[in-house]
Amino acid sequence: MHRFLLAVLRRDLTLAARRRGDWLIAQFFFVMVASLFPLGVGPEPEMLARIGPGVLWVAATLASLLSLTRLFADDHHDGSLEHMVLSPEPTVLLVLGKSIAHWLIYGVPLLLIAPVLGIQFHLSWEAIMVLELSLLLGTPILSLLGSVGAALTLGLRGGGVLLTLLILPLYIPALIFGAGAVDGVMAGTGAEAHLSLLGAFMVLSLMIAPWIAAAALRVSLE
Amino acid sequence: MHRFLLAVLRRDLTLAARRRGDWLIAQFFFVMVASLFPLGVGPEPEMLARIGPGVLWVAATLASLLSLTRLFADDHHDGSLEHMVLSPEPTVLLVLGKSIAHWLIYGVPLLLIAPVLGIQFHLSWEAIMVLELSLLLGTPILSLLGSVGAALTLGLRGGGVLLTLLILPLYIPALIFGAGAVDGVMAGTGAEAHLSLLGAFMVLSLMIAPWIAAAALRVSLE
């Protein structure tokens, strides 16, 4: 069971490494969206600092959301998803492994880039630290909830946008708490309350999402 | 030739009508992204009015960008793109027809929704009118440039994000002029200059993009 989880992880990481393009591009998308806003909104520093946390959170959400479409789609398309579901291990583990791999591939790099973009928005160091912490707690939620959405919309044409529609509403609380934490630290009201809500949300999705996604996957393959 | 263009248009519109889901969902995505920002950024009205035009432009860009991925991909996948390219009419017309259809399906509805979202961002009526005008000029640019990107990235895995990466830099001028026009009218400096630049950009892309896209399409099919 342990071995199976590792095999899934290793497989997805290898595939991502083989297609380094995909992987890099999601990070570029993050940088790009975060940089478009100063263009659309104008360059005043204090305004940028105000909207910075929100924009970075939204950009991170969109960047890793877009890659979610392909969480199961590629494997479904070439038939290997059926093979994996028909393997002698429980489907929950498969889903969990794929969610973790998704987070490692698309979530973690965002954490590394975010501070740089934070500087661009004139955020203070303290705000950047909290931003990091909130993204650390928030991005796994997206990968986990996303696995549910990806499983539900598997094989549907236009599944990508449908996925977004299904997942974003569920994800909005994370977005609010995450950006709220950074705002809180900037306004001096503290970030603990927001961060602990975010943490609770993460644990909750870790415990529920894989099961629902596994059920959804079996339904979608029928 | 005329007949062919109409046939392409009619075909794509029928397909869109058959999959009303896809079509609606892109519009919802627009609403959703535009609504995420106030959540991330906080609810103060004068701040929202400041960032409103920028956010709406970026949201419209993202919404119609996402649908661009499938401009040729579906037809490529089931083999019908090859059939259309092998038809006795020039490929430029095919590309032009598909760009126009894309604009009708994904661009025009954005124009209808944008005013409602503008109210949500506390924009004035005048600003909303200019926003509309700028989107009217700007969204076709996206469909046209997008056809080049979609043709270039056809069949590449992760083409969606690559497409974004290729198209966004080209599209940034439109974004700046468009959001700038609305900002101008709100700041009282007028919008004409921005709007006429936007118009010129549109005419330019109408004249160049289909040719490049047709060439790119042939290369991608090889």
Place this chain on the structure above:
Amino acid sequence: MNLYTYASPANFYVLAGKLIPWFSWGAGLLAVWGLYISFFLAPTDFQQSEAYRIIFIHVPAAWMSMFIYLVMAFWGAIGLAFNTRLSFMMARALAPTGALFTFIALWTGALWGKPMWGAWWVWDARLTSELILLFLYVGIIALWAAIDDVRRGDRAGSLLTLIGAINVPIIYFSVKWWNTLHQGSSINLMKAPSMAAIMLQGMLVMAIAAWFYTIAVALVRVRRIILERERQTDWAKAILENE
């Protein structure tokens, strides 16, 4: 005759047919009564003047939007657990009406907010979570529309309904958990009602009318769904020929 016989679509079709007129007429009469209270019995509010009359639509609609969602989640869970076809059909029959009430709650709230708070829309917790509810409804309906295979659609939609159900308590308690612009709960089983008895009565009558309406509409819809799915069976063929 026991309840179980009605779990079969054939019997339920007939039963629903009998119930629909009762609920429709009930809804109509209750709505007339409720509107009479709303406009002619309830007095002018000393703070909000006449604008408060929106409450007679807003609150029942907001309640319905949440209740219907919970009922859908309930039917979905039953269907997933026991594989009963009828419960999935019920869930499907309820969704559009739920979305309609959510939309009405948002719309009337916005129309109320403009005179009271000076803004059509603010991003406070309750308003946001109600908007999310609308998105959830639309998402579920869109998912159903996107999946052609009914069995797959039933299950996929129910799974989505289930995880979305977390949102309902958030909407309800948002005014308590967060300090918001929106009014707190005034109906509390423990406390005496903090509003005039006649207003409360009007809201309740309108809420019951909304319930009756929902049931009537859902039954009509579920009958159509049953007929469509059971068209291969003899009883459905017989009904089609006679109707």
Place this chain on the structure above:
Amino acid sequence: MEWASWSDFWHMAGYGLYVWGSFGVTAAGVLIEVILLKRAGADTRRRLKRMQQWATSLEGEGQ
């Protein structure tokens, strides 16, 4: 009775737009739902009948 006249009633102390906007859209929403429901019901039944006729005409034909 609260209202001095009908015009008072429609005026709603200056809040007519909001109050009638709320009740009006609700009524319209309900009306549209009922109409759509009627139409969908009729459509489905017509379609099912047609399909049934095809089925009987195809019977025994095999493929």
Place this chain on the structure above:
Amino acid sequence: MPDALLSVHDLACARGERLLFKGMNFGLGKGELLLVQGGNGQGKTSLLRLLTGLARPEEGEVRWRGESIRRVGEAYHGEMCYLGHANGVKDDLNPVENLRFADGMHGRAFDQTRAVATLERLGLSRCLDLPCRVLSFGQRRRVALAALLLAGATLWILDEPLTGLDVHAVVLMEGLIRNHLTAGGMVVATTHQALNLDGVAVQRLLVGNVAIPALM
């Protein structure tokens, strides 16, 4: 090859670093069938894509009525119809609509009764109003064949037209090819299955170095 409409001159094809074939020459006239044979991965599909003009040859050229297909381009496309490993059938449309748009794309007027007749002839009478998405593998292939029949092209280029077809459909297809050839059409086809085409002028072309026993 005096009256060859389609001719190939010193054609070479490379994929990646591998040269699949070179110095290939042949001509095909009216009423002739070219059966391209060879083991898996020997370059049959690659050759067919060169013939359609979708891919560019490494060397040499393909000519239609004596002119390079690069030059005549769209005129050639008006007389040629290609069916590849993918079907070119839209999943969201039903078979009849698929045929309608195929006609539209080629600038032909659509004749509904003829389209329905063709589909019925191919055994799809029960699927006329189902979206192609739900059809079986073989049924979708049949829809693609119906489009081929309606195209009325002179030259058919068929890549494994028989994959997924059942025995009856294979027999039907053999009949259709025979009729097309007798009516002066031309066919280039690959297949790994036995084809029964008595009384037809068949040229065989072996691509690659894997010997293939004669199947027919």
Place this chain on the structure above:
Amino acid sequence: MPDALLSVHDLACARGERLLFKGMNFGLGKGELLLVQGGNGQGKTSLLRLLTGLARPEEGEVRWRGESIRRVGEAYHGEMCYLGHANGVKDDLNPVENLRFADGMHGRAFDQTRAVATLERLGLSRCLDLPCRVLSFGQRRRVALAALLLAGATLWILDEPLTGLDVHAVVLMEGLIRNHLTAGGMVVATTHQALNLDGVAVQRLLVGNVAIPALM
């Protein structure tokens, strides 16, 4: 069916509004081959997906060693291997890597020399380090067959395993099936092509109402 490992009881399958078959019963024991036959769109693929447990039957059930496959679930999957219309081959990996991950998914240790030997036996020695994306249609199918061979499952469920294979590969495949059966394995397969399987116990199952002439 006394010693049937795989058995099917009153199975019914519906797709959309259409009932494809109902009241199907059969049992399959060690060393037996079940050849599922039927015209296009009669429900062969649908039946195979029911047997794997990917789809749910409308009525009836599939049993493995006397227990419903819904209940035994993963234990059944350990003894069964499915090959559908799609290959389950990752385009970005080369054939050897594909086999490595197929083994990983099934919790088996990977034996590189054995994997290479199997690929070579299937005629892929020139493609070992090419990404599967560039392989031909038939070559990709062969990679999928290699994974099947390495899985070491008792029950093979094969949906048209011969599509796209050339003549030599078809002969090879026949040999492999024969060996598997002699070693006590079981095979459920569909195909529209002729199979030469002398000396093997073949059950035939006709799905749907289109008669199929015996091909072998």
